[in-house]
Amino acid sequence: MMTDTTTSANSLPILHHRKKYEYIPLTDQPRHLEVFSIRLIHLLPSTDRASPLRCQLVEISIPDYIALTKSHLSLPSPRPEHDYQALSYTWGDPVFPETLEVVSHTPSTDSIRDASTVRTGLDSGPVALGVIEITQNLHSALQCLRRDDETLLLWVDAVCINQADVLERNISDFLDENKGAVINSFLERPWFRRRWIIQEVVLARSVFVHCGAWCIPWRIFESAMIQLSGHMGAFNPDHRTMIHAIILMRTNMGVKRQLPMETLLEYSSFLCADPRDRLYALYGVMQRWFPGGESNRTRNQTGTINYALSTEDVFTNFAIMMIELDMPLENSLKKGAITRYKAVTHVLQLATAFGHQDKSDKNQLGGKLPSWVVDWTGTLRFKPLNHSPTRRDASLGVPVERVIAMPSKDGMRYLIVVGIPFDAIIATVPLDIAALLINDEMYEAKRELSHFLGRIAECSAKVCFPCGKDGNTYTPAKQHLVMAVAISIVASWQHTPAGSYFGRNPRSLNNFLEQLERCQYYLPDMLQSYPAYVELVKITMRGRCLFLTGKGFMGIAAAGAEPGDIVTVLSDINNPFIIRPSMKPTEERIINKMAGGNALGLFGSCWDGSPVQEKAESIHLDLENPSSSTSRFKLISDAYVHGLMHGEAWQLMSNEHLNGVKVFPI
Template identity: 25%
Template sequence: MVSVSPRLRDSLEYEDPENVDPRMSWGFRSLTLSSAGHSYEDLEYADDERPFSASADPGSARRKRRQRQSDLELSHVESHSYRTVADGDSFRLAVLKPGTGSAPIDIDLIFESSKQPKREYRCLSYCWQATALEYQRRTSGFEALSRVQSLESSVSSIASSTNGIGDAAILVDGYRFSVTTNLLRALRSLRKRNNKILIWVDQICINQEDHVERGHQVSIMKDIFRQASQVIVYLGELPGSEKLVEYAKKSRRGGVEGVKTALKRILPPRQLKDAIQRMLELPWFGRVWVISEVCLAPLVRISFGPETHMSWENLLGLVRDIPVAPSQGFAKSLDLLGNTRQRIAIITQMMAQQKDGAAHADISQLLVLAKSSNATDHRDKIYSFYGMTLLTTTPDYTRSVPGLFIEVICDYVNSIEALYANWKDLSDPSRTLQLMSILYSAGSLHQHYELPSWIPDWTSSWHLAPLWACTTANLNAIPTRNDWAATNRSDFRAGGDRRDNLEITAQVTSSPRLRLSAIVLDHIVATSDTTPASTPAPSPGAKGTAPVSPVTRSLVANGTIRYGRTFFDTQKGFTGLATPGIKSGDVVAILLGGDVPVVLRPLKGGAKAAKLYRLLCECFVESHAVMYGDVAKSEWTRAQDIVLV
C-alpha cells in the first residue's frame, strides 16, 4: 500500500500560533512573507520578458534597443581621419578587440610588412553592399545574376568617402568610423569573447579617399593575401545555412549507402537544390575583388556566421555534385557567360594555377569574370587582377577608364603574339583562342564608352548567350594550365585553323587600330525583330562534313541564342542572328582562325589593301558550311587584310 500524506488545509488562518502550515516552515523558507531573514525585499524587480502567444519577440526588441543606445554613444565620438600613409612594403592591420553582442566594434590599426610580416593575420572577403539576408528578401526565382548586376548603378555612390561609406559605425583608434552594415555584421561574427584578432579589411585598412594610397595598396595586394594564414569569406546571413554546411561536410565522407541516407535526412533533394540556388544567388559571388582574394589565399574558409563555416572544397563539392536541370528557353543564371557556377569553376582553376606559382595569362578568363562582375569603381575590373597576371599596368585611380581599357588590351595583344608564346609555352591554337576572345568580347554594339570597336568594354555586362564560348561549368576537370579557352570553346569552327598575325597599327593612345585577315562573306540587305520565313537552324551537313552537334541543335531549338537577337537576310540568301543595332549595308565576315562570323560596318577611307571597318558583334549564320569551316577552308584565298577602328 502506498502511503499518502494527509492533505493540507486550504485555509491559513489558525487559532493556535504554534500550529504553522509546513509551507511556511524553515524547509519552505523561500516562500516566507516575513521581512526578516530570507526575503525578496532586497531584490530588484526584473521582467523576464517571456512572450505571450502572438506577441512580439522581446529579445529582438531588447537587441534593437541596445543597438540604438550603442549607435547613440558612437554618434557623439569624433570622426576618424587617417594621420599616416601606408607606402613602401607596409600595410595596415586591424586589431579587433574582444567583445560580445551589440557592444561597439573596437579596432586599433597597426602597420605590418607585406614582404616579411612578423604577425599572423587573416584577410576578410565580403560584399560591401547588400547583405545576404537583405538580398534574399528583395529577390526571388532564378534570375539573381542579372539582378545583382543591376544593383551596380544604385550602389555606385557607396564608399565614395571614408566617413560616408555606410550607415553603421565602429571605433577605430578611439574615433568614430563609418562602415557598411554588412561589414559590421561580418566583424561581429568574427569577434571573439576573450581574444584579439588580427585581420586585414580593405574598407578599414586602406584610406579610400587617398587615390595614391589605394593604387599603391592594390599593387601589393598579392603579397598581403599570400602572406595571410587564411582568407575568411563572409557570405552573410542565409536561412538554413546550418543544414547546408552540415550536408556539405558530411557529403565528403563518401558515397556509402548509410551516408546517403543520413544526407537525405539533413536536406531532402528538393530542399538541397533550393538551398544551393539561394546560396549561389548571394551578392558576394558577383563581386570582382573576391576573385583575387580567393585565388591568392593559401586557405579559404567560407562563413555564414560565427559557428557556420565550410571550406572552398565543400562549396565546390556542393556545386559539382548537385547539377542543374537544363532549362527550356533562355535562362540568365545558366546561359550567360560568367554565371555563378562557371565563375566557381574558373576561380578554382585559377587557384590551382596560383598555387603552382603560375601567373595566369588567359585573357579569356579575365574577360569572362570581370565583365560579369560588379565593382564600385570600373578600374577595379582591371586592377583586381593585378597580382595574378603579367600585366605591367600600375594601379592608378586618377586615370581615365577608357584609356585603361585600351592600354590593357594593347598590352595583351602584343604580349600574346610575342612574349607569352615563350614565357608561358602557349601553343598556336591557344594564342588564337585568346586573341579571338578579345574580339568576340568587343564590338561597338556592346560598348558604353567611346572605344575602338575591337576593344572590350568591361562596363558592358554579358546580356546575350555567347556563340563563341560555352557557359557550362567545367567542374569535373580543373586543369592548371592556361587552356581555359580550349576547354570552354564552342562547337563552331567558322574560321578554320588558319590565322595570320594580328597587328596593332596607328599606335595612338586614344584610337589604336587592329589589322587582321578576314573573308567578307556577304552584305546584309534586311533586318527583322521577328522570325523570318526561314527560321535559323543548322543545315544538314554535306557529305564529308561533320554532323550537326547536339549542343548546337539544342541551342537553336530551345531559343537560347535567339533570345535578344535580331534576324537578318543577306544578298546571297543567308539568314542569321546578330545583336540588335545591325542594319542594311553591314557585312558578314569570317575571321581566319575565329570560331564564329562577325558583323562589320564599312567606313570610308583606308588604303585599297586594307579597308576600314567597325566591329559590331558576333553572329550566327544558318549554314553548316559557314559555321563549321567549309567556306573558310575552300575560300581562304579570298581573305583580305582589314583594319578595325
C-alpha cells in the first residue's frame, strides 16, 4: 500500500502517515566464504539543513577477519565502496521523536544530487519505503554530518541493526565483539610490545605506521588510539595500558617533561629480550623528557649503556643515580605545587612495590638485588603512596642526613640511612580485594568489609591494642576506631582520581565522614551511597594489608608485612617505611617492650649526630665483621600510618626525651 503524499512549497514530499520502514532480513552467508553481512546507511545529500533526513539502507558483505586469521588465509584489502564511518553517540532516553526516511536503492539513485528529488509516487526515481524512528541526539548528529553534494556512508547501530529482531540484535552483538576482537588481535602484534619502539617513536622527526599495504602518519594512528580510549571496556587491561602509552608517546612534543622513574612506570608493560634493556631502551626518552633536560648534568643522570655490566649492576647503578639526583623541582611537573621531589623516597617506594620478594616469578631477579633497588623485571604489586605529598611529610623535625650507598664483600650494596624506629607491628589484618572487584555486587563488598572490621576487633583484643577506655577510640587521632579504619584504607584519600566524586567535590570528604558519624560508624551500610569509596579502597588496598602497632597506631603496608617489622620514619623521606631486621625479635618480646612504651632498645645503633658520610666506613667495617652484632635491615614497604604523617613522630620522641635517631644499614 502506498502512502499518500503532499508536496510542500519547497517541493519536498511529506509523509502523512509515517509508515514504518520494514527491514529486509540480512543474507545468511555460507560459512566457508568467511564473510558476514551488514547494512550501511547511504545518507543522501542536501543543501537545505532543515530538509528531512533521507537515506538508502544497503546490504554489503565484508570479510570476517578473525575467521580468516584463524584459517591462516590472506587478508583481503578493503573495497573502496565499503569505506564507511561508524558513528559513536549516546542513545539517551528511549524516546524517538524524529525520523529518518528510507528510500529505495535503484541504479538511478546513484545520480541523485539532492535528497529533495526523491519521490513517493510510482513515476521514475527512488521510492519512499518508510521511516525509522530515531532519537533527537542521532537526528542532530546526522544533520550535522550530512553533506551538500555527495552521499555519506555510515554505520549506525540504531538504524543498521533491526532493533525489533532479537536474533539480529544477538548476531550484531557478536559482530561488535568480533570487531573488538579484530582490534585486540591487531594490538597483539609483537611490535606493540617491543620496548625499543618507544625511543624510535619519541625521538624520530616524523613517524609513519605501515601494516601490509596500508601506511598512515602517526598523528592519524594516534587519533585512532584516542578514539579507542573512549571504549576501554572492550579491551583487556594490557591493551588498555598499551593504548594509553601509545597516545602519550608524541603528545606535547618538545615541551613534555617527566621524571625518569615516571617514564619507566608509564612503559613498564613493554617487553624486551635482555633485562638490561628495561632501562637501556628508555635512556634516550628519559633524557629527552627530563625536567631541565637541556643541561649536560641532567642529560647524564641516566648513565650510559654498557652491556659488559650485569643486570644487577645496571639496576643498582641506576638506583644510586636516582637517589643522588634528589633535585628540588619547585615543581615544574605540577603547576602550582611547591613541594620538592625527593627521589630517594620514590626509589625506595618502587623497590618495595615491584617486590623482588616474590620468588615464584621466574622472570624476577629474586635475592640478587638489595631490597632498596627496583627490580624492573618485576610486576607492580601495589600503588606507591604519593612520594611528594603537598604539606605532608612524616620526617618533619628529624635531622636531615644524606643516604649513603656502600659495597659489601658478597657483592651486594646497602644503604646507610638514619631515622626513628618509631614503633613495631604487632598484628596484620588482610582485606579481600577480590570481593570488592565483583561488578554490581555491592552485597559482596559490604559483607567483606563487615568481616574485615570483625577481624580488626579480634586482633585488637588478642594483642591488647589500646583503644581508649570505651574500647572504640583511636587514641592517636582522638576519633572513633572505625573512622580511623575508614581513613586508613584509602590512605587519607591519597589515590583519589581527579574525575571521581571525591576528586571533583571539595566538600565530599567531609560529607562522607559526617555521614559515617551519623550512621553510628557502621561503614558497610554506607557503601551503597558511596560507590566511589569502594573504588578508592580497591586502588589503595590492592597488594596491601592493615596493621596494628604496639603503641596504638594503625596503618597500611605491603601484604608481606609481618609482626616484628619496624615502622620507621627515615631522614628527609616523606613517608614512613616498614623495615625488617635480620634478627627479628619475637612477637611476645615486642609486645612486652611496647607495654613499657619503648621499642627503641631493640633496633638499630644510636646515631651520635656526626655526618653519616664520616661514619660510613666504620659502619661498613662493622658489618663486614662476622662477629658483629650490628643488624642489617630489609626494606619491606612504604606505609600510611594514621596520625603519623605530619611530623608527629619527632614531636612524640622529643616529648619523651629519648635519643630516638638510629643508623640503619639496609
